[in-house]
Amino acid sequence: MDGGWELRADCARCAGVCCVAPAFAASADFAIDKPAGRPCPNLRADARCGIHSELRQRGFPGCTVFDCFGAGQHLTQGTFAGRDWRADPDTARRMFDTFAVLRPLHELLWYLTEAARITPPGALRDDLTAILDETGRLTDGTPEDVLAVDVDAHRGRVNRLLSRAGERARAGRAGPDRRGATLIGVDLRRATLTGANLRGAILIGADLRGVRLGAADLTGADLRGADLRGADLGECLFLHQSQLDAARGDHRTVLPPTRHRPTHWSPSLPLTPIPRPTRTRRSR
Secondary structure, eight states: OSSSOSOOOGGGGGGGGTSSSSOOOSSOOOOOOTTTOOOOTOTTEEEETTTTTTTTTTHHHHTTTTOOOOOHHHHIIIITTTTTSSSHHHHHHHHHHHHHHHHHHHHHEEEHHHHHHHHHHSSSEEEHHHHHHHHHHHHHOOOOOOOOOOHHHHHHHHHHHHHHHHHHTTTTSSSBBTTOOTTTTTTTOOOOOTTBBBBTOOOOOOOOOOOOOTTTTTTTOOEEEEEEETTTOOTOSSSOOOHHHHSSTTOOOOTTTTTOOOSSSOOOOOOOOOOOOOOOOOOO
């Protein structure tokens, strides 16, 4: 189902908003501190990243997994068409404040689109379609209209429907409920996670090698540094590309057909077994 919204970032049609508006702190994800509203020192005059091809090597893996879900080009080509945050401080402030609302709304549009796609016709799909259209209308207002949106309240309504859609999709093969579980660095190789509810689970650095996740619901799950080598995610629900970009995997990791294998994943080609030496009888 497609309501005409652009839900993938198109940096060529943006103005480097994500390199200026958010703040980030020096950490494993970012090599430096940067306050909100200050341009990243790697942002060039043409609003493109000067180290884009070396972000991971230069200590900025967090930039490689950020996705505005199309909110950046919506802001610069739609809501603030013809205006540039570099023009004056007031324009910059209003644009960045509006982006802080548009980005989560676009994220909700992505999840709702996925939910409507996997939900068969009926009352639940009608409800999903209705709130999907409503969310789209919220993104199309003036800057003042957008800034007036209560994002938290709207997200709460959306999440209730998304949760129902996930339960409906997992019906008959539901696994353990690990919603919001803190599983940082946990070895899950022997865990039964087929059809698990992992909404909001913190799986940073978790060992999921060879695990079959089946129809697990991964809405908002934090997969940073999770080891997905050989794991089967082919039927996972609400798995976004940015989650895969933040994780580790290899050529054996099974992905949904609409997701692609991140270029930084290790090939981890199987080693050629070393043949055992042939025993020969000593001649007598």
